[in-house]
Amino acid sequence: MKVILVDDERLALIGLQKLLEKEVSGIEIIATYINPTEAMAGIVENRPDVVFLDIHMPEMDGMDLGRQIQAATPGTEIIFVTSYDQYAVHAFELQALDYVMKPIQKDRLKQTVSRVREKLSVKRKLRSKDTDVPLICCFNQIQFKLPGKDIQVAKWRTSKAQELFAYLLHHRNHTIHRSVLLEMLWPELEEDKTVHQLYTAMYHVRQTLKACNMDMVTIQSGHLEAGYRLELGEAQLDSEQWEQEIRKWKVVDDSTIHAYEQALHLYKGTYLGNYEYMWAEPERERLRYLWLYHMRQLSLYYQQHGLAEKVIESTQRIQHMLPDEEESYFILMKLYDEMHNDLGVEEQYRLLTARMEHDLEIPISENINAWYQDWKHGLTKVMKT
Incomplete structure (x- = not known):
């Protein structure tokens, strides 16, 4: 290392x-x-x-x-x-x-x-395990991975061209009507004033794919150019690969734990998370909570087998990926209390306070705050005695 x-x-x-x-x-x-x-x-x-x-x-x-x-x-x-x-x-x-x-x-x-x-x-x-299949990476930001090559970040000519590709990729194998694309990308302008801009953005998308040697990904024009359809060809999406892999494992037990851990590590971030595309939010949430469900199953396995450090580690990963989830902080507070790690309890409470009240400007849940105050009161009593 x-x-x-x-x-x-x-x-x-x-x-x-x-x-x-x-x-x-x-x-x-x-x-x-x-x-x-x-x-x-x-x-x-x-x-x-x-x-x-x-x-x-x-x-x-x-x-x-x-x-x-x-x-x-x-x-x-x-x-x-x-x-x-x-x-x-x-x-x-x-x-x-x-x-x-x-x-x-x-x-x-x-x-x-x-x-x-x-x-x-x-x-x-x-x-x-690198295969001969070109890969489109959708976790966090759009990247391309060709067989035997390093991951490359596409250089989009404009932000509109980038969003156009992302939207067509999101709706791959389906024809998207031209009017839908115009309304999404240029909502403030009339349709007849934006058609040329759409053609230009589409040209830039195709040129970017060509520059990245991703020619297997094609965009077909619909009848009388009424819409566009993106087809992956032999390329695959990392988000789809991850979902297929995680769904193979229904139960976490001694025979599947290693494969389960491997599959969960393939989740590398939020779906298109670096972009403020509201239309992507439902898919973000779906994949995020699919990962969260399986991470909690993994954590439960560790807990049932008395692997406290593994429980802490998996909960920290949840906290890393989903810093707005209060439950991860609370779980760690209680775990650290069981381990008599007072500094750990205090640290998690301060992290939660910073995230909720400072960054998000919302109060901490009453039950978490009540638990902490009871814990603090009990700690003070012990110190006095």
């Missing part, structure tokens, strides 16, 4: 490097950086498996650097390091694999490294 460390405090860098080298085997720290600009250049050059990245840096905010890393080297996992727990939710929103709080505890660091190893293992297995 190749690792790069980034922190504007030299002592913090040295401390993290020593802790990793002492407590974790099988890693190679290929570079450490104090300067974010130099760090970015080193990450692009070395393509590490994981970057430990301090969030609070004066020259460049760690969140901004994290976004640059994800854009330049999508395969690099990011672990945020922070002294301020209010950043944790935002770290997960950026699709970071994990975050650790300063001062870093060795057990927490080992848990984080374990998550990295598992994620890298899944990536290797997926690469080893």
